[in-house]
Amino acid sequence: MKLMADSANSAESRASRAILNNQGIEMTTTVTIQAHCESKKEVHIEISGDPCHEGGTHTKVLQDGETHSLVVYDGKSVTVKEVIK
Numbered sequence: 001m002k003l004m005a006d007s008a009n010s011a012e013s014r015a016s017r018a019i020l021n022n023q024g025i026e027m028t029t030t031v032t033i034q035a036h037c038e039s040k041k042e043v044h045i046e047i048s049g050d051p052c053h054e055g056g057t058h059t060k061v062l063q064d065g066e067t068h069s070l071v072v073y074d075g076k077s078v079t080v081k082e083v084i085k
Contacts, residue, residue: 035062049075
């Protein structure tokens with residue numbers, strides 16, 4: 001599993017920034033997770049404090065070779081875990 005802070009150059013990051021800026025939220029950090037794991041494992045991305053998601057908390061699951069980028073700002077946080085399926 002590879003985790004890197006991005007300078008927000010991807011098209012998805014630019015689109016997310018535009019949406020957040022239109023809502024009056026200033027984006028602070030883009031996080032990109034690249035899953036590199038055995039076939040018996042998967043990566044769980046737990047997202048908390050997300051004002052754009054009903055309930056504020058949700059989980060994104062990645063399989064080996066998949067990538068996901070998201071922005072973190074204010075009270076929004078991300079926890080990444082590699083777990084057995």
